[in-house]
Amino acid sequence: MPLHVLDSLSAIAPPEWDALVPDTQPFLRHAFLSSLEDSGSLGPHSGWQPEHLLHIEDGRLLAALPSYRKWHSYGEYVFDHAWADACERAGITYYPKLLSAVPFSPVSGPRLLVADGQDGVELLKSLPGYLEIEELSSAHINFTDAFTDAALAQQPGWLQRVGCQYHWQNRGYRDFQDFLDVLSSRKRKQMRKEREQVAGQGIEFEWLEGQQLDQAQWDFVYACYANTYAVRRQSPYLTRAFFSLLAERMPQAIRVVLAKQGSRPVAMAFSLVGGDRFYGRYWGCLAEFDRLHFETCFYQGMDYAIANGFQRFDAGAQGEHKLIRGFEPVITHSWHYLRHPGLKSAVQDFLARERVGVLGYAEEAKSALPYRQG
Missing domain, CATH: 3.40.630.30 (Gcn5-related N-acetyltransferase (GNAT))
Structure with missing residues (x-):
């Protein structure tokens, strides 16, 4: 399936884009993402070049993956600096890479925006070929929701990473x-x-x-x-x-x-x-x-x-000081597709060990919560 590439959200009508975005998700609405672009907060000078991938059929937008071509790893909150450093030492090119995320906002939610689930699957299937054609080292989809997790779990070559945030429940x-x-x-x-x-x-x-x-x-x-x-x-x-x-x-x-x-x-x-x-x-x-x-x-x-x-208060990433104020550990997810086989193998091993540590920490962190026991 050929992917359509959008280098500016101003090229698409807000109602057409927002028809794929759940009403509960303000960070993916046309207004939010286009404000980032039109204000100059994003662009080549910032290392965040909009590169939104679309599945269009018979003139109708069926699926979208809001994405950015990145020349660094700042403003992402899923940290891969060590991967980039290892590549530099080994003479492997890591940048540019493709990132699907809300810029500068570590908030979980939909990443694969679809009118129908199968449309999104076709878009994901096309991603590896797109990376090769564009000579991008990798694709990263950060802070995913359950739907995107399920779709990516069915695609070969993707590695899942877990993290931990703190949210307050009303x-x-x-x-x-x-x-x-x-x-x-x-x-x-x-x-x-x-x-x-x-x-x-x-x-x-x-x-x-x-x-x-x-x-x-x-x-x-x-x-x-x-x-x-x-x-x-x-x-x-x-x-x-x-x-x-x-x-x-x-x-x-x-x-x-x-x-x-x-x-x-x-x-x-x-x-x-x-x-x-x-x-x-x-x-x-x-x-x-x-x-x-x-x-x-x-x-x-x-x-x-x-x-x-x-019902839920998401106060941002990190901050163990949130625990004693009633913010509970929440597991977050991201997915990574790395074209270089050696890098993929090393990262896969690292993520397996990291996952054990993160899940163990999240469970242990509950002991710091201020709620009465029993």
């Missing part, structure tokens, strides 16, 4: 106190103390939806976001224009909480919502305040999820 809590009541006494006191420390610094919070922020407030949001990179002497992935474009194209999915000391905003957390899920994405602070990160990024999100009926 088990029908009436309010934050209701959540605290299911915790052990010591953890309950700790969370109360953390929240009291923030309130004691005179900080209050304001929640806004995308259409409620003006450009001055978006300037502040971006300044906070960029500062999280500046303190690490890194350049931010996203441009200022991305936030304005997304607010214009997908305002209903945006949630921003502003932390204010008096009338002065000092920090923010930017989130997206879809279906029954609440996704915390970006955080930033322009001054140092004790425990403000935990309040703004975690406790405020829990409060909002409870008040608005969201």
Whole structure:
């Protein structure tokens, strides 16, 4: 099956693309991905060149794999730097590679977008030949859902990798106190103390939806976001224009909480919502305040999820500190197709050993959760 290649989402009508995207998944909607492209956050200069693969038949879009040609491994959150380093030492070319993922967002969800399941299978079957023609070393599909997992498991040559994140579950809590009541006494006191420390610094919070922020407030949001990179002497992935474009194209999915000391905003957390899920994405602070990160990024999100009926709160990758605040270990999946047989064999062996370690860690991590036993 010949693959159609799209180097810009602007070449396809939003309704046509979004017809393949579940309503619960904001990160794959045309508005989100096209805002990344049109804002200059993606492109050859960034090492992320859009290369979306499509199955089109009789002029109808049947399946899509949102993808990018990559010249590095930054912004992916499934780490293969060691594989690339090994290739360099062995004289094997690793870049460019093909990546199917949401840029800069380690959020699980559909990757193979289909009108019918079989259409997606045909697209996957064509991928190895496409890699060979384009002289790409490999294909990587990160943070997959169950449907994509099942489809890839049937294709030869693909290696599965597991990871671990931490998500918070809303088990029908009436309010934050209701959540605290299911915790052990010591953890309950700790969370109360953390929240009291923030309130004691005179900080209050304001929640806004995308259409409620003006450009001055978006300037502040971006300044906070960029500062999280500046303190690490890194350049931010996203441009200022991305936030304005997304607010214009997908305002209903945006949630921003502003932390204010008096009338002065000092920090923010930017989130997206879809279906029954609440996704915390970006955080930033322009001054140092004790425990403000935990309040703004975690406790405020829990409060909002409870008040608005969201069932799962995904606050991003990594962070064992989430465990003691009630975020539970969740196994994530990614898939990798490596053309070089020696590299494939070495990675396959590594992934088998890594899998045992990750699954063991996720089980052990449950002992750090704050919930009462029995």
